[in-house]
Amino acid sequence: MKLSLRSLLYDLVFNEDCPICSRNSHFRYSPFCETCWRKIESFSSHRIYSGKFHSEFWKYVDSLSSFGAYEGILKEAIHYFKYVGIKRFGKELGKLFISIKPPEVDLLIPVPLHISKLRKRGFNQSATLAKEYADTWRIPLSLTSLIKVRDTKDQASLEAKERWINVRDAYLAKNLKKGIKVGLVDDVVTTGATIMECAKALKKAGVREIHAITLARTI
Ligand SMILES: [Zn+2]
Numbered sequence: 001m002k003l004s005l006r007s008l009l010y011d012l013v014f015n016e017d018c019p020i021c022s023r024n025s026h027f028r029y030s031p032f033c034e035t036c037w038r039k040i041e042s043f044s045s046h047r048i049y050s051g052k053f054h055s056e057f058w059k060y061v062d063s064l065s066s067f068g069a070y071e072g073i074l075k076e077a078i079h080y081f082k083y084v085g086i087k088r089f090g091k092e093l094g095k096l097f098i099s100i101k102p103p104e105v106d107l108l109i110p111v112p113l114h115i116s117k118l119r120k121r122g123f124n125q126s127a128t129l130a131k132e133y134a135d136t137w138r139i140p141l142s143l144t145s146l147i148k149v150r151d152t153k154d155q156a157s158l159e160a161k162e163r164w165i166n167v168r169d170a171y172l173a174k175n176l177k178k179g180i181k182v183g184l185v186d187d188v189v190t191t192g193a194t195i196m197e198c199a200k201a202l203k204k205a206g207v208r209e210i211h212a213i214t215l216a217r218t219i
Helices: 005-014 071-086 089-099 115-121 125-137 160-164 193-204
Strands: 063-069 108-109 147-149 171-173 179-191 209-217
Touching: 063 071, 063 089, 071 089, 071 125, 071 179, 071 209, 089 125, 108 125, 115 160, 125 179, 160 179, 160 193, 171 193, 179 193, 193 209
Parallel strands: 063 209, 108 179, 179 209
Antiparallel strands: 147 171
């Protein structure tokens, strides 16, 4: 291998220890090492039509497709992306996300953040994934049809029961064509409370079908 000035500089700038195993990561998978990154497993079948969520969840959601289980390295990676704010993860997680075969939809809509949360975080992780998905699968994307009208506590900090109350009526859908099918994108689904509230708002606005697409799902 040729030892070029470029590779030396690359090593200087991009070398870091993998936060999972402490081996050198070379930032190939920002900043996880290849060994750890390859441990991320995909579900053998991405789409489900039933599952233990709120009794009304499947009344609003027609299907749920997820790449893999919300645990292990995938959970860590999402955490680094979302809360530590390492945006390069967006690209790598996006590559996993686009491997989900799209349901038949007319429009993609990411789960929105409240404006105050968006300002604080600087980016909406669901919108990052949705953009990647829209580009790859050539599906129209809307970042304005669904908004979060009420700021809520971070769902991750709450018990399952509190989560349903926390996000109730927090979303509003507008300016949508009646009768369309929407792909609703989020990074993670755990209790399903957020997805259900968004789906409820979308159906109220005349959307016919909601197909949720998430990177990870709690099993
Ligand atoms: Zn590692």
